[in-house]
Amino acid sequence: MTKEQIEILKLGIAPIDDRTILIVESALEWVQHNTTLEFDINNDEDLKALPSCVRLFIIKYFDVNMISAGVSSESIEGLSQSFDTTDKSALIWQFAEELLYPYLKSRVRFVSAKKKWR
Secondary structure (H helix, E strand, C coil): CCHHHHHHHCCCCCCCCHHHHHHHHHHHHHHHHHECCCCCCCCHHHHHCCCHHHHHHHHHHHHHHHCCCEEEEEECCCCEEEEECCCHHHHHHHHHHHHCCCCECCCCCCCCCCCCCC
């Protein structure tokens, strides 16, 4: 994925550096894997045709991945620290259920049984 392809999506994310490109590409791969939408990440026309809900999901995915884990606040004189234990995966699924519900695949997977003995 290139900087120009991210600009095609009109996400309002700036600056577009290598980390931004990786996060956006990862979000698009997440959408491909977990929804019924079919598109090619490297095709500019497919990127332009993505629904607005996918674009909004990419922004939310980017925001979640920019959250730093660990210490969320500190107090110098009181010598206290607050820690963030946010489950990023749960946040991503929450945004997906809110934004991508018409296209979202079920999280339930069925595995067929195989004979244990031959």
